[in-house]
Amino acid sequence: MKSISFNRSFMKADYESWKGPANSDQMNGIPAPPLQKAPKTDAEIIPLKDVPLPDTSEMNLFEILHHRRSVRQYALESLTLSELSFLLESTSRVQKILGDHVATFRPAPSGGARHPFETYLAIIDVDGITPGLYHYLPLSHELELLKEGVDLDEVVISVNGQKFAGTANVVFYYSAIPYRAEWRYGLKSHKVMLLDAGHLGQNLYLAAVAISAGACAIASYDQEKADALFDLDGEDEFIIYIIPVGKKA
Template identity: 60%
Template sequence: MKDIHFNRSFMKADYDSWVNPTPSDQVKGMPAPPLQREPAPESALISLPTESRLAVKNNDFYEILTQRRSLRQYADTALTLEELSLLLEVTYRTQKIVGDNVASFRPSPSGGARHALEIYIAVQNVEGLDPGIYHYLPLSHQLECITKATDLEEQIIDSVYGQKFAGSAPAVFYWAAVPYRTEWRYGLKSHKVILLDLGHVAENLYLACEAIDAGACAIASYNQEKCDRLLKIDGEDEFVAYVMPVGKKRV
């Protein structure tokens, strides 16, 4: 029970004021960390289409909101690059930067405008992309190719404790947290804030999928080590916090 009470306290306001009332790095005058994980110098970069708005098929906002459902069965159809571009743009593309990386504005809201998430996509069937693991660069609206791989299905299923439907998705979004980006401003309060951010951005993805006759399914039941290893991230300063397979609806 002690652990339950301790964990519940994390959900409450002013968590840090009694756990560890130290000033944050921002208050101490430290420079803000980068707004995105920069690509490795040797990585191939792919510029995403800028006309992604053309991918929208359903503009009925009421219908999109009321018909959203988690989708676990996907058509064999590929996602187009325009569709993937739209999903990335309306969730996380950077629209404005304030000061020296002090804040950035994107389609989803974020506590302190810190946006402490990175998006990785396990691509199995997207037109114009070789299958593999990609990392989204929200400042330039590009993809960084992390690794090309044609055998992702089993690794994806394994990364979500055997949930088979995830392995059949043309694209699987892995949301990774880079906690320091928010800790810099909010210290121990950050971890609740980052999870709240994640709910907002995931809903944007759900709704955007509806607009392109696709669907997504949020997954919190994932294997931490296997997800982090699949994306080649360190699991400490950056680690997966949510997974969402995406695919077109079956007609």
């Protein structure tokens, strides 16, 4: 049932489930789901952990916050692998594994440290890496090559024709694997996951400013086309947020 009041109630904390402990799989003793989606066994893996980080000393945090804008026009300049590594490191890289592989700490906050997201990339123009579709492995800071080459039309179609996405250096596609959060919070988890996604987006915006690039959040996208780009089933995993990043014009 889709209605304004149904959607509004989803935004509130007035579900019965918020009034007591979550009835969740965790409470019922079911083991935690994996912290990251495993790469395919025969996938080509690109390690990033030895790539040096870029110099980001030019601006302090206040200046970065002050300069943050949604950027839709990009320079004809490549992003470096070091800059891409920095963007991933600033958003999703695992900093610490908690408990018996139950949760992780990462640069963005996430309710219950669930981090129910996967990062997919359409790499269009990054020096030192073949253009293509990639999946980020946040535990090992590596990229899994999914497909060589990017069809820019497919990228633009996936964001309902917003052409600027096809002119970015790299387009971040964030998926949700809801069970990672449902396992702990049941019905409480869905609102929290959307709040979490916002934090991830803000981290990416700010990290982009620090390397003289710009980002633009996208909520207007085609669910089926975006899911199909990365072969996601649309039920247990689906795209929820798309953010092109490009060098500032």
